[in-house]
Amino acid sequence: MIIAIDGPSGAGKSTLGKMLARELDLLYLDTGAMYRAGALAVLRAGISFEDEVGVADLIKSSAIELTGNAENQKVSLDGNDVTTEIRTLVVAQAASRVSTNSAVRRRMVELQRQMGERAERGCVLEGRDIGTVVFPNADVKFFLTAEPSARARRRFEEDKAKGRESTYEQTLAEINERDERDVARDDSPLQIPEGAEVIDTSELDLDEVFEQMLAVIRERRSAAA
Numbered sequence: 001m002i003i004a005i006d007g008p009s010g011a012g013k014s015t016l017g018k019m020l021a022r023e024l025d026l027l028y029l030d031t032g033a034m035y036r037a038g039a040l041a042v043l044r045a046g047i048s049f050e051d052e053v054g055v056a057d058l059i060k061s062s063a064i065e066l067t068g069n070a071e072n073q074k075v076s077l078d079g080n081d082v083t084t085e086i087r088t089l090v091v092a093q094a095a096s097r098v099s100t101n102s103a104v105r106r107r108m109v110e111l112q113r114q115m116g117e118r119a120e121r122g123c124v125l126e127g128r129d130i131g132t133v134v135f136p137n138a139d140v141k142f143f144l145t146a147e148p149s150a151r152a153r154r155r156f157e158e159d160k161a162k163g164r165e166s167t168y169e170q171t172l173a174e175i176n177e178r179d180e181r182d183v184a185r186d187d188s189p190l191q192i193p194e195g196a197e198v199i200d201t202s203e204l205d206l207d208e209v210f211e212q213m214l215a216v217i218r219e220r221r222s223a224a225a
């Protein structure tokens with residue numbers, strides 16, 4: 001079973017994706033982490049984001065791997081654990097820029113399909129193009145969204161809990177900038193996949209969204225049986 005979760009940042013994709021993977025005993029893939037690892041490689045190498053060929057070549061020759069399960073997903077770049085390092089604002093912005101590169105996207109999509117197809121029981125993938133490009137025939141597709149203010153508030157609280165310094169205003173500006181780029185890019189822009197269940201999480205708590213998602217999955221499963 002393949003479950004696709006798309007949506008803008010801060011809508012709850014990661015938390016809910018992990019909860020679903022745990023509940024249904026499926027592999028969990030945070031595809032944004034792969035773009036972040038690629039972006040980190042570019043930052044480390046000092047290549048300009050404008051250099052499309054240089055960026056694509058570097059990322060294609062980098063080993064980007066996701067290992068572990070929903071509880072402890074690890075991201076490695078050329079054999080080194082970069083799980084924590086990719087969570088900075090600088091890397092987030094860089095990931096959004098790198099993700100406009102079509103050759104980079106093709107490489108990531110290929111890796112994601114391989115991992116998803118190899119997962120014996122199936123997989124929950126979350127990102128920006130899962131239901132539209134990576135697995136358009138996913139068994140269940142979700143599009144999670146929320147008001148920018150709600151998403152920025154959540155991200156800000158998460159950052160604060162992790163000891164990162166920023167303000168709510170900075171977080172909101174960062175989220176808006178990334179969303180605009182992710183929605184406006186030419187290749188695989190963030191959009192609602194055909195047949196996706198759209199859930200606005202602004203006014204809902206996690207458990208409410210989780211229950212809604214599980215209900216949709218059960219309904220689709222019994223319809224397919």
Ligand code: DC
Binds near residue numbers: 095129
């Ligand atoms: O989900 P995230 O914040 O870790 O994603 C970082 C960036 O990667 C995001 O701004 C856009 C890009 N991305 C993408 O283009 N396609 C995906 N499937 C996942 C992420």
